[in-house]
Amino acid sequence: MAEYEPQRIEAKWQRVWEEKGVFRAIDGDSGRPKYYVLEMLPYPSGTLHMGHMRNYTIGDAVARYKRMCGYNVLHPMGWDAFGLPAENAAIKAGIHPREWTNTNIREFRRVLRRFGFSYDWQREISTCEPEYYRWNQWFFLRMLEMGIAFRKKSKVNWCPECATVLANEQVIDGFCWRHETTRVEMKELEQWFLRITQYSDELLADMAQLRNGWPERVLLMQENWIGKSRGARVNFSVDGTRLGIEVFTTRIDTIYGASALVIAAGHAKMNDLLEGVRGRAAMDAQIKSMLQRSTKAADIATAEKEGFFTGCFAVNPFSGEKVPVWVGNFVLAEYGTGAVMCVPAHDQRDYEFAKKYDLAIKVVVQPVAGQPLRAERMNQAYTDYGNLVDSGRYSQLSSEQAIEKMAADAESAGFGHAETTYRLKDWGVSRQRYWGTPIPVVHCAKDGIVPVPDEQLPVRLPENVSITGLGQSPLASVPAWLNTTCPKCGGPARRETDTMDTFVDSSWYFYRYTDPHNSSAAFDKGKVAYWFQIDQYVGGITHAILHLLYSRFFCKVMRDLKLVGHDEPIARLFTQGMVQKGGVAMSKSRGNVVGAIDMADKYGCDTGRLYTLFAAPPEKDLEWSEQGIEGSARFLNRVFRLVDKYGARLKNVSLEVGGSSDGSPTVKEKLLVRRLHQTLKRVTEDFDTRWHFNTSIALIMELVNELMAQEPLDRDISPAALKGVFEGLVLMLSPMAPHIAEELWAMLGNSDGIYTQKWPRYSAELAREEQIEIPVQINGKVRARIMVEAGLSEDKLKQQAMNDPHLASLVAGKQIVKVVVVPNKLVNIVVR
């Protein structure tokens, strides 16, 4: 009797798969449909734990299933290898970032291989290699030509801990995304940006293409992030000066109700406005304290509204009314125009501000129905649309009509116009760090900023750099690298010392997998055309806005460069839940990780895979349970023992998979074959539509339970029938627990591996039950069950139910009002 030894079996089959190259994707194979399934590439740092493994296991199960269904599957893996931790390690331990990174990559590769994921390893990429980042530089130069990459002096988010600039997307509630306790500061710097805002509308509109394949909430988060808002700009002139202050409003229809103009503390015209105003010094002090306080978003939102009157008045261009100009802490300098009109009756924030500082509350929009509003009776703002009152010649228009007409009138009168604003800002990509892609431009005293010519790419990172984490970009301290000649005039020039945000690397990496070794282009257009779009992307929800938005943006740039023919790179996205322990996501810093290798050593990777798929549906968070994984281990052991017990007897039996034996099948044969096909049907459906692997596994467990219940399996069942059932079982298990499946397949006498096998087709005929149990209800409560022939007509089913003696006695003496019959499902007798 053999014993299930997962480690031995797993190593053995991994070797076979490797030797036969069974996971290789074939470029341009026209005989089979293509399927590109991808898991988000990991950042090689720390240890791989079961949270990572869950992600890869889901992708792998799908890849293997699709391969069995006859697809030419592209399932690659690579490394997001540039980034800060490598540099920090260099500072701390004196290891070169490249060495640190490559050591981690080796470890990650070892773990992923240990789990037997069906990657085409020949396509492996690592973003820190010049062969890869060279194309980051190439794309950057194209974007420079297109005007999408540009330089501007701007206030940037600066993390003192990272000693570098952060993108808006990397600032979380005013703190660094890597350092939860480090407050992000604002600094004025010359920076490189990518003009993602040029695609704002398209990024929004093309979500229509993603509606069917992406989770609703990811699209929603992106939509909110882009934050499109239609409204109008209106210029208020400051009384007694030549100064104008523009406001942005989505509710121009309420402008007659404006009782103040409120500007942000950081408003660009603050200095001009306060010029010569009395009490200036006190105001400056207040402004300063307001500017310092803008920190954590959640605090800001709940903070008490504060402000002060500037002593200036502005003229409402519609009404000619003079309104006081205030500075308010609730107005954002970065959004819209940094100034708002304060309409207390129709905006809740304005209402609170007005209440505190005793500003006039003037109702100018009345609800269409119900009691008319009266300012003195209001205890909150009325923010819905309605009909205008006390609004000059616009009175009686509806809000909708007024919004359109007033914007048009403002435009023809020259003091405003309709405008759309976005929350999305251009993507700052400059980083004052070493371990990233050098930005391929030089600074020449004569010619200014000059792009490095394509043929001089890649601009390689110098290897001998002292990294201190202090001060300027580390690249500035390598004179041999820094000093170069200007490609234009040949004179002395200095290289750009900023490197690119690593999100640039991951914005297009999945294209490189289609052509990973191309040294003359980022990729061959034909290969991308063959493999794209990505049919299925699998990853965590954490990247809902950063990576997934940047990737969409890059795709559109590539399309405009005529490199790709599609608008969106990813047809379907699946966001799997996190693996938690103690109610929180596994992470090294929390110290609650369950190591992947530990699991493989203790139970075998098949058990680890099976458990992560079984414990919860893949989109849900999963709480790791040591007892749970024991259960999965027990199950695989049971299957192994069962096949082992009868395998020898079945080895030399030949058959059609899942077929029945000749002649008249026994009751046991019919039952087991039927169960197999019923299971097959539902497991196939789970793979094709829902990805609820937990129910698939439950069904397979039920099949195994039935087999055990029917023991002994060498009596009343032909070897061929039994072998057919066993083989079907093993094939179904193979995408989820591939190693043990191969072993069992071999134990059943097959010399060709499962990797040569097609996914079994179920037969509706064989799956059909002959006799089924029908619950019979009386007034909706189950009172009896009757066994009837399957597929019985409505009339006959009703008749059989009514003829049942037990039911007849229950119904006796009552009036039958109605009988509801659902063929093959149930009967409900309604009595009075």
Next chain:
RNA sequence: GCGGAAGUGGCGGAAUUGGCAGACGCGCCAGCCUUAGGAGCUGGUGGCCGAAAGGCCGUAGGGGUUCGAGUCCCUUCUUCCGCACCA
């Protein structure tokens, strides 16, 4: 505050189209086997009443539609996630 997702036994979860609530697994209980078990096998396991047959209750709370509701509608509550003074 806005937006979204969710709420089912002791636990993870199942119920795919409105049709037997609790599949499957964990845990627990009892038994068998064993020198031994963190192994294996068999049976039981939502609550209440009952010796049993059986009955009643039960999917966060309340209401509704329906022959029939975990599923649909209204409403309240709770939890989690995202955004957050976005004008």
